[in-house]
Amino acid sequence: MTDIHELPLSYIVHDDGTGDGDPWATELGWLWTHDSARMLTVVQSIAENGQYTPIDIAQCADQRGGKRNRMWNGHRRVxxxxxxxxxxxxxxxxxxxxxE
Structure with a gap:
């Protein structure tokens, strides 16, 4: 089982890419423009009940041989x-x- 951590939101938005590699500004704009009803439901749920399901972040190799974080589940929660x-x-x- 994978450990759950509390991370600063600024770390996620500034350092982790979205799963498809889009900048966060593009992703957030799309969510609020094309999925606003669902976004409002998620906002209301988290405001009233807190976050039930953690987001998922994978640490993987980047194109330069280093490491980067990639978020692949939880865009609406972010x-x-x-x-x-x-x-x-x-x-x-x-x-x-x-x-290997």
Whole structure:
């Protein structure tokens, strides 16, 4: 089982890419423009009940041979935390293995 950590939201938005590599500004704009009803539901749920499900972040190799973090589950939860001004978000951290 993967450990769950409380991470600063600023770390996620500034340092972790979205799963498809889009900048966060593009991702957030799309969510609020094309999925606003669902976004409002997520915001209301987190405001009333807190965050039930952590986001998922994978540490993987980047194109230069270094490491980067990639968020692959939880885009709406991140957007809701931003809208609510919440500083921390629960996240599961996964380490992607190098191919042998």
């Amino acid at each position: 957007a809701a935390h931003l809208a609510l001004g919440l500083p921390l978000i629960a996240a599961r951290l996964h380490i992607e293995q190098e191919p």
